Amino acid sequence: MTPREKLFLAWLGSGLLPKAPGTWGTLAGLLIGMAVLAYFPPETLFLLTILITLTAVREIGCYEARTGIHDDSRIVVDEVAGIWLALCISGSSLAAAGLSFVFFRLYDIWKPSIIGRIDREAPGGWGVMGDDLVAGAAAGLSSALALQLWSKTGLAI
Numbered sequence: 679m680t681p682r683e684k685l686f687l688a689w690l691g692s693g694l695l696p697k698a699p700g701t702w703g704t705l706a707g708l709l710i711g712m713a714v715l716a717y718f719p720p721e722t723l724f725l726l727t728i729l730i731t732l733t734a735v736r737e738i739g740c741y742e743a744r745t746g747i748h749d750d751s752r753i754v755v756d757e758v759a760g761i762w763l764a765l766c767i768s769g770s771s772l773a774a775a776g777l778s779f780v781f782f783r784l785y786d787i788w789k790p791s792i793i794g795r796i797d798r799e800a801p802g803g804w805g806v807m808g809d810d811l812v813a814g815a816a817a818g819l820s821s822a823l824a825l826q827l828w829s830k831t832g833l834a835i
Contacts (some may be wrong), residue, residue, distance in 0.1 A: 700757050763814035767819055
């Protein structure tokens with residue numbers, strides 16, 4: 679990987695860690711996403727998600743063309759986009775962030791339903807990014823639903 683790819687595709691080098699690069703990339707994305715939400719509205723994070731997604735699709739396509747490797751495990755910008763999308767939907771509380779992280783990792787690892795189909799069948803950068811974006815949307819919705827159900831029970835979070 680070039681230095682630029684290590685910075686962007688491996689998301690500040692988090693994808694280069696030897697064990698569970700996807701989890702480390704998700705955590706790095708979560709921390710930056712929470713920092714953005716501390717100072718800006720969710721719409722800002724959503725627009726940043728669109729920006730990194732479009733940039734990543736192009737950069738991943740170039741990387742794959744150069745290396746011949748599809749969905750290199752060191753590429754974790756897709757996890758960043760996924761967790762950011764989850765945060766946009768679920769909210770920025772610590773409970774929402776924690777649930778989003780857990781649900782996102784579960785969906786990203788298990789790849790149920792359409793998530794797995796996108797992962798297997800979509801080519802290039804859209805294939806790498808697409809499954810994580812759907813997993814992020816599902817994680818955000820799952821987190822928001824869990825928080826809503828929890829608040830209906832009257833228990834404090």
